[in-house]
């Protein structure tokens with residue numbers, strides 16, 4: 487037992503290995519060796535150095551974005567009193583007028599004019615909490631969070647639906663009738679596709695002290711007045727003015743029917759069908775501005791790239807709408823016009839990085855790349871000593887056992 491422990495210790499602890507070089511003349515092994523070396527060199531030069539720019543140090547952009555919308559809509563519906571014969575300019579359909587890296591465009595509206603604070607019947611659509619048989623069903627002072635006002639304690643006949651009685655309320659009267667002016671399948675603002683947005687984006691690469699704008703120095707005032715973004719044009723692909731219809735079109739290949747629905751209620755129904763959900767996703771569109779800049783060349787080559795995406799999220803309720811009001815005083819009475827605005831929400835995001843030659847990064851990546859070359863020897867050793875037909879011969883030539891270990895091995899083999 488003691489002897490075998492001694493043998494084991496001698497063979498493991500008290501052993502020193504030194505490298506031995508053997509030259510094998512073989513086309514096959516030579517080819518494998520050079521092949522692996524080529525692969526490693528190609529990886530280091532092609533991928534690490536050229537593709538990933540391992541010779542540069544990088545900085546990410548710090549950015550600011552503002553937008554300016556333009557466009558005119560004319561609606562001529564004299565038979566619909568809330569809409570009438572009117573022009574809608576940007577101050578009417580861009581609500582709120584300015585947002586942080588986003589803008590909203592109204593495409594359809596439900597307008598309730600001449601509201602003042604008085605008493606009237608509750609909206610018939612709220613009948614599940616406002617319908618009544620007699621006054622005792624309308625507790626005076628009750629406020630329902632989804633209603634339009636405080637109950638007065640009276641149950642009255644609805645003027646909007648026959649044989650319906652609803653509680654009377656005190657609030658902004660008359661209450662809204664939530665019906666799209668042209669019905670559920672027609673858009674009110676048919677020209678929104680041709681509305682335009684000017685996006686001004688200033689970026690800085692703080693590490694290199696370089697500032698850039700998406701309105702390039704080469705663009706004249708005249709050019710800005712008439713250009714439109716066109717991705718297939720060498721010049722106009724940098725134009726910072728976008729038609730809203732083009733943004734939707736470039737965002738996704740969507741059918742005419744889906745596109746139409748986006749303009750009507752801000753709902754992109756195509757997504758719902760694809761996702762197989764009951765509530766279609768809202769009309770939310772992302773505009774991505776990407777700056778990929780190489781400051782080893784002139785700064786002038788640092789230009790933005792635009793990408794558009796129709797954001798799909800099946801859980802967001804039907805479309806995108808919200809209410810806002812215009813307040814005024816008439817004959818000493820505080821009044822308002824309530825607008826339920828349907829439309830499309832655009833989000834702008836800016837990403838990017840700039841790179842410049844950096845001696846430290848270059849030497850570090852080159853050094854670690856060259857160190858990878860030892861992999862070629864390791865892989866060839868594995869192949870030569872374990873896979874090749876003459877592996878026994880190569881092993882004998884490669885490993886010499888001398889001293890105590892050799893004696894032990896011989897003794898072991900003879901026993």
Ligand SMILES: Nc1ncnc2c1ncn2[C@@H]1O[C@H](COP(=O)(O)OP(=O)(O)OP(=O)(O)O)[C@@H](O)[C@H]1O
Nearest residue numbers: 554555556557681682683684707710711712727728
């Ligand atoms: N949404 C847009 N669509 C088309 N052109 C636009 C848009 N927004 C601005 N422009 C044009 O781009 C140029 C620069 O706009 P900027 O807002 O800096 O100047 P401006 O003289 O204040 O513009 P405006 O014409 O609104 O008075 C102007 O010629 C302007 O008319």
